[in-house]
Amino acid sequence: MPLHLSTAQPDFEQRFLDMLSMKREDAADVNEAVSAIIADVRERGDEALLDLTGRFDRLQLAPGGIAFSKAEIAAETAKVSPEDRAALALAAERIRAYHARQIPEDMEWTDPEGATLGWRWTPVSAAGLYVPGGQASYPSSVLMNAIPARVAGVERLVICVPTPDGIVNPLVLLAAELAGVDEIYRIGGAQAIAAMAYGTETIRPVDKITGPGNAYVAAAKRHVFGRVGIDMIAGPSEVLIIAEGEQNPEWLALDLLAQAEHDADAQSILVTPDDALARAVVAEVERILPTLPRAAVAGASWRDYGTVIVTRDLDEAAKLSDRVAPEHLELCVSDPEALSRKTRHAGAIFLGGWTPEAVGDYVSGPNHVLPTARSARFSSGLSVMDFLKRTTMARLTPEALGAIGPAAVRLAASEGLSAHGLSVAARIRALNRGGA
């Protein structure tokens, strides 16, 4: 049974805080193993990749077999049904259209003192995307990571996807093709992250690594951070649904279960001022749960982390949501725009009963890589910006330096940095003498 709370309970605040601080993930300490793998790949390059792939993926590759060839990709993607291909192409096109609007503009202006200031955005040169193998090998995640990189203008886009026992997911290769990926390697785990960060004979290093993965992949990403950029370290996923009485309990139950079926660590939270709706939704969840192919996973998530909170009104619901800062926030209410303006902390908001979170996972257009575990308080989902960086620009005229330089000299002196001051003062002296 999920946790039932009501803001009318005298001990609500403590029970809500306990819910907020529930630890949903046992992070295995794999740091030592990962350090050894990374050191091995740095030392032995391709040879290490072949050994580690044999050991972890039960797959003997030849050095020439680390990369998928064009012919192999064509043979695999030919297996995809026309219907799946069309669905993936629709998703790719909508994701591309959404992310194309994220490209930020360069700026330049000249201020009254004569300083021309601004900034310029440029893409990362090469990006690597990790794609898990097996069960969690999601073609949608390939699109969500690779398309923003391509839209940003990344020149070289690399995928590493393990193929345990040689099993390939043709949809992953098709998604890579649709997204415009340049190179695909059949390696995984910490060894794939090390190869992308440091390079081997076959794989040239990249500048930024994104994509989800297991504990080894996450630890390896933390390890190489600084050498390359990384995206966030994904934690267990969550949805919070705020619903009013007239909403369809079956739909809400399915939305809660869609979150729960991801992972036993996922969390589904329903917040409503309507006690009858809360009970109806819970009954629907219990009815549908046993019928799901992933009933075991969804059931564990619902039992351990499922939460229903009855509030006084929608305003109180919005306030609680902000304290959760959910990855996904569904507003199944009559005026979702108004309610959305009362919340500040959420990775993505789905407005109204006709926008189930699952369309956001695939086809609505926004990214499905979103801040988990309350990190929407301070971070954003994946976007084109993750593959761009800003260079600030400044050009002073001699007069501008004459106007603002003396303040720099003063501040440099107060910080004890004399060469800083001299570098400005020498120019001001020349200016006062009439030139360089």
Place this chain on the structure above:
Amino acid sequence: MPLHLSTAQPDFEQRFLDMLSMKREDAADVNEAVSAIIADVRERGDEALLDLTGRFDRLQLAPGGIAFSKAEIAAETAKVSPEDRAALALAAERIRAYHARQIPEDMEWTDPEGATLGWRWTPVSAAGLYVPGGQASYPSSVLMNAIPARVAGVERLVICVPTPDGIVNPLVLLAAELAGVDEIYRIGGAQAIAAMAYGTETIRPVDKITGPGNAYVAAAKRHVFGRVGIDMIAGPSEVLIIAEGEQNPEWLALDLLAQAEHDADAQSILVTPDDALARAVVAEVERILPTLPRAAVAGASWRDYGTVIVTRDLDEAAKLSDRVAPEHLELCVSDPEALSRKTRHAGAIFLGGWTPEAVGDYVSGPNHVLPTARSARFSSGLSVMDFLKRTTMARLTPEALGAIGPAAVRLAASEGLSAHGLSVAARIRALNRGGA
């Protein structure tokens, strides 16, 4: 003597690669000590802060003395000279004006299928800024961290600055006042980071922590990352100057020394097609170096990491600069705009001989917190964006769900996520029946 390279040398490529991979910092392993400090602050709160401040800063505080009072701040800032105050105010105003232009716009549009999409930016609720004590206690860094947070709309802005032996830097307090900081605490080290991340009786927790610090502070920031957001972990600083023959060797020498005086780990690189200029600048450095108050630091940096590279032409210089991806790039050439368009990877670019890097440290307006140690390949300097996060928004009409929902159902099936598919299919069924 600095390293002298020329692209005409037959072994240039290897020597350049060696220079790129020079390790400039010995990161002491303080992880265990930092873990213990963080655990202590989480366990004992203020009491731990008092004990640790006594031990590390040789300062016995009472619980009520952790925060600076308004009267204490007023008494300290009154000590600042009118000239220093005016310089700091000019810097604050220029930094504010530059960063105000960085506020990104919210977006919303409706696509042909009837999906209303977009995103909304909201500020982090509370941010904490770490300011080192003693020698590296820079009022300019207070402005550079606090003003972007304030411009972003952060509601609560906190500073922790240690006061070893009770010594306070009045300019740091004045900078905090000018930037609009709400609370200032006289604690430092890993204990300050722990207090801001987890909270104590006196200090409420924040959502994001920025600011430079020693090895303990850096390790503590890594440790609390995820619980709160952090900015980059700063490494040793560097400047790369591309110069043509007609530039003033003394100015260039001072710019190289301004970088070198920061830290013995700092790196100053001159790249020029003009061998005579290279020799003249080196001679100027040697002449000025002994006259600097920080000659020992600057001399160590110049001796160990200073580098002069003579190239065939400016294009080759720009290509080498991109491989360094310097934190600071000075273009002391006749057409700096044209040359700037040939580079992609730099934290900040200073165009022309009248824009010494030191004005950027204080008064030009752009942020001086910039990506170090080649990380400009994939990251940007501190900005208003670091204190904002993006929430993506989607609202589908029933017709929009009818148009794009079937593709989501298809993709959910291909990924084995049946509740995802059902949550969309149930609504499409209702739509086909004519309503919810």
